[in-house]
Amino acid sequence: MKQYDLITIGTGSAMNIVDAMIQENPNIRVAVIDKDEPGGICLTRGCIPSKILLYPAELVRTIEKARELGVDAKIANINFQTVMERMRTLIYRDIDQIREGLSSSKNIDYYHAPAEFISPYTLRVDGTEITSKMIFLCIGSKINIPSIKGLDKIKYHTSDTVLKLTKLPESIAIVGGGYIAAEYGHFFSSMGSKVVIIGRNPQFLPDEEPEVSALAKKDLERHITILTNQEVREAREIGDQKELIAVDRKSGKTSTIAAKEIMVATGRGPITDILHPEKAGIELTKEGWIEVNEYLETTQPNIWALGDADGKYPFKHVANYESKIVYYNAILKKKVKADYHAIPHAVFTYPEIASVGLGEKEAVETYGPDKVLIGFQKYEDTAKGEAMNVKEYFVKVIVEAETTRILGAHIIGPYASILIHEIIPIMYAGNGSYEPISDSIHIHPALSEVVDRAFQSLVPAEHYQHMKQHSHELVTA
Numbered sequence: 001m002k003q004y005d006l007i008t009i010g011t012g013s014a015m016n017i018v019d020a021m022i023q024e025n026p027n028i029r030v031a032v033i034d035k036d037e038p039g040g041i042c043l044t045r046g047c048i049p050s051k052i053l054l055y056p057a058e059l060v061r062t063i064e065k066a067r068e069l070g071v072d073a074k075i076a077n078i079n080f081q082t083v084m085e086r087m088r089t090l091i092y093r094d095i096d097q098i099r100e101g102l103s104s105s106k107n108i109d110y111y112h113a114p115a116e117f118i119s120p121y122t123l124r125v126d127g128t129e130i131t132s133k134m135i136f137l138c139i140g141s142k143i144n145i146p147s148i149k150g151l152d153k154i155k156y157h158t159s160d161t162v163l164k165l166t167k168l169p170e171s172i173a174i175v176g177g178g179y180i181a182a183e184y185g186h187f188f189s190s191m192g193s194k195v196v197i198i199g200r201n202p203q204f205l206p207d208e209e210p211e212v213s214a215l216a217k218k219d220l221e222r223h224i225t226i227l228t229n230q231e232v233r234e235a236r237e238i239g240d241q242k243e244l245i246a247v248d249r250k251s252g253k254t255s256t257i258a259a260k261e262i263m264v265a266t267g268r269g270p271i272t273d274i275l276h277p278e279k280a281g282i283e284l285t286k287e288g289w290i291e292v293n294e295y296l297e298t299t300q301p302n303i304w305a306l307g308d309a310d311g312k313y314p315f316k317h318v319a320n321y322e323s324k325i326v327y328y329n330a331i332l333k334k335k336v337k338a339d340y341h342a343i344p345h346a347v348f349t350y351p352e353i354a355s356v357g358l359g360e361k362e363a364v365e366t367y368g369p370d371k372v373l374i375g376f377q378k379y380e381d382t383a384k385g386e387a388m389n390v391k392e393y394f395v396k397v398i399v400e401a402e403t404t405r406i407l408g409a410h411i412i413g414p415y416a417s418i419l420i421h422e423i424i425p426i427m428y429a430g431n432g433s434y435e436p437i438s439d440s441i442h443i444h445p446a447l448s449e450v451v452d453r454a455f456q457s458l459v460p461a462e463h464y465q466h467m468k469q470h471s472h473e474l475v476t477a
Contacts (some may be wrong), residue, residue: 001122001129001130001131002031002109002128002129002130002131003029003130003131003132004029004030004031004109004130004131004132005025005028005029005030005132005134006018006021006028006029006030006031006132006134006135006136007030007031007033007123007130007131007132007134007135007136008030008031008032008033008135008136008137008138009033009034009115009123009135009136009137009138009139009275010033010034010040010136010137010138010139010140010307010309011032011034011038011039011040011098011102011138012039012040012041012042012043012138012140012307012316012319013040013138013306013307013316013319013320013322013323014136014138014306014307014323014326015032016320016323016324016327017136017323017326017327017330017331018030018032018108020327020331021331022105022107022108026107027107028107029107029109030107030108030109031108031109031111031125031130031132032102032108032109032110032111033111033113033115033123033125034111034112035112035113035114035115036140037095037099038095038098038099038102038110038112039094039095039098040138040140040307040316040319041140041141041308042316042319043091043094043095043098044091044095045159045160045163046159046316047316048091048094049087049088049091049163050159050183050184050187050348051348052086052087052090052091053083053084053087053187054183054186054187054348056078056083056190056191057186057187057190057191057350058190058348058350060075060078060190060191061190061350062350063075065389068389069389078190078191078192080167080168080191080192081166081167083191084163084165084166087163088163091163111125111126111128113125113126114274115275116274116275116276116279117275117276117277117278117279117280117282118276118279119279119280120279120280120281120300121133121135121280121300121303122280123135133302134302134303134304134330135302135303135304136303136304136305136306136326136330137275137282137290137298137303137304137305137306137309138305138306138307138309138319138323139271139272139275139290139305139307139308139309140271140307140308140309141268141269141270141271141308141309141311141314142268142269142270142271143158143159143160143264143268143269144266144267144268144269145158145264145266146175146232146264146266148175148232148233148234148235148244149233149234149235150234150235150236151235151264153235153236153237154235154236154237154242154262156235156242156261156262156263156264157172157261157262157263157264158263158264158265159180159184159263159265162184162263168188168191168192168193169188169193169259169260169261170193170194170260171193171194171195171196171258171259171260171261172188172193172194172195172196172259172260172261172262172263173195173196173197173198173242173244173257173258173259173261173262173263174195174196174197174198174262174263174264174265175198175232175244175262175263175264175265175266176197176198176199176200176264176265176266176267177197177198177199177200177201177203177204177205177206177226177228178199178205178206178207178265178266178267179205179207179345179347180265180267181197181199181263181265182197182204182205182216182220182347182349183347183348183349184263184265185197185220185224185226185349186220186223186224186348186349186350189220189223189224190223190350194259195223195224195225196224196225196226196227196257196259197224197225197226197227198227198230198232198244198246198257199226199227199228199229199230200229200230200231200232200249200266201228201229202228202229202249202250203228204216204217204226204228205217205347205353207355208347208353208355208359208410209355209359209360209396209410211394211396211468212353212355212396212410212412215351215392215393215394215412216347216349216351216353216412219350219351220349220350227246227255227257229248229249229250230246230247230248230249230255231246231247231248231249232244232245232246233245233246233247235262238258240260241258241259241260242258242259242260242261242262243256243257243258244256244257244259244262268308268314269287269288270284270287270288270289270290270309270311272284272288272289272290272309273288277290277298280300280303281299281300282298282299282300282303283298283299285311287311288311289309289310289311289312290305290309290310290311292304292305292310294337294338295325295329295335295336295337295338296310296322296325296326296329296338297329297330302330304326304329304330306319306322306323306325306326307319307322307323310322312340313340313343313345315343315345317344318340318343321338322338325337325338341357341427342356342357342406342424342427342428343356343357344356344420344421344424346416346417346420348417351393351412351413351414351416352412352413352414352415352416352417353410353411353412353416354410354411354416354417354419354420355408355409355410355411355420356408356409356420356423356424356427357398357406357407357408357409357427358398358407358408359398359408359410360372360374360396360398360408360461360464362408363398363400363407363408363461364461367400367407369460369461369462370401370460370461370462371400371401371402372398372399372400372401372407372460372461373398373399373400373401373458373459373460373461374396374397374398374399374458374459374460374461374463374464375395375396375397375398375399375454375455375456375457375458375459376394376395376396376397376454376457376464376467377394377395377450377451377453377454377456377457378392378393378394378450379393379394379395379413379414379447379450380392380393381450381453382445382447382449382450382453383444383445383449384445384446384447384449384450385413385447385450387445388414388447390413390414393412393413393414394411394412394413394450394454395409395410395411395413395419395450395451395453395454396409396410396411396454397409397410397423397434397451397454397455397458398410399434399455399458401460403431403432403433404433404434404435405431405432405433405434406423406426406427406432406433406434409423409451409454411451414447415447419447419448419450419451422437422448422451423437423451434455437451437452437455438452438455438456440452
């Protein structure tokens with residue numbers, strides 16, 4: 001049996017800790033295990049390859065809108081194969097560099113194979129039993145495949161397999177109404193595919209504010225057919241086409257959606273079963289994620305979990321944050337609690353969407369309608385927004401009335417994922433009040449003024465709801 005100072009499963013964000021430990025202790029012995037290509041889900045088949053694809057899609061839509069400003073630009077051709085090959089070249093360059101680093105390190109034994117616990121602190125990997133008093137579980141997650149009659153009998157794509165495409169699908173039906181479906185729907189439609197998105201939830205992008213989701217749906221429907229509240233019951237292949245049979249969850253009406261290709265984008269779930277954590281005394285949540293305390297330690301002391309493995313927030317930036325928390329607690333013994341009060345995310349569609357913290361409904365339920373203030377500002381009501389000729393896009397902010405603490409913020413429009421970062425640091429600084437934003441001088445005319453003005457327009461939550469109900473300007477679900 002091989003003894004290590006540390007065993008880590010996964011080559012994503014856990015490597016942040018491994019790298020720091022090796023720098024501090026040149027004699028440390030670490031076992032790094034990953035059954036997949038090294039680099040973690042984000043690099044190999046998640047956020048990085050998808051964003052490489054989405055930038056050309058953004059350019060297509062931007063060029064199309066340029067004529068509204070007097071720039072009569074035309075897209076002569078979109079080389080789908082070049083777009084895909086560029087993505088794969090960039091990704092595999094990074095994967096190869098990580099693999100080389102793992103294989104050549106004198107401190108690391110790299111196991112490119114599945115692992116399973118056989119007892120507490122002991123694993124079997126590639127026929128070898130290994131043990132350590134400290135273990136990090138950064139095992140990621142797996143794609144959820146819904147139970148649909150006939151789906152297992154046809155060829156379909158997921159966010160993993162679409163990255164291997166070399167030919168643009170003439171048409172594609174995407175099962176799922178969340179951010180993966182939205183982003184890939186935007187990508188394929190921009191490349192020239194006919195796209196249908198079929199979501200089970202009554203709201204497209206159900207994790208976003210209703211006003212954000214409604215406007216995103218309205219804009220994307222210029223290029224994509226978006227069906228909501230649809231339960232896909234059956235999949236079948238008819239000649240060179242595939243068909244999905246869906247039932248409207250409200251009316252019960254059945255419809256048939258035909259496309260050349262099918263993509264399933266219905267979220268991700270735990271992959272803990274192959275690890276047999278029960279043999280190590282590691283408990284799971286009822287959903288199957290690894291149970292951790294507020295310090296990210298599992299029910300077995302000195303075994304820690306981070307990233308998708310704990311099932312909290314499936315974002316790379318959260319996994320990186322959690323790697324710091326595990327480093328503080330496992331290595332420096334500082335006892336630092338994980339703080340999730342201001343977790344941001346973005347959806348890279350056209351328009352872009354970004355969000356942090358609470359939504360209005362959750363804030364009102366938590367603090368009461370008389371304790372919550374809502375601010376709302378449209379891009380077009382700033383000088384830069386008007387110059388850009390953007391319509392309907394907005395910033396919505398949520399504030400605790402008594403303390404002026406920012407509870408949440410939601411943006412839809414150009415550069416949303418950048419603008420949200422005017423707000424995020426404030427939510428982590430001092431008492432989290434929005435006042436430093438209002439007290440600071442904003443460049444005029446710059447798009448960041450829309451954030452400042454959203455905080456200048458705060459009204460009670462009940463008043464905002466009344467305004468929304470009687471406004472013809474807001475797109476509502």
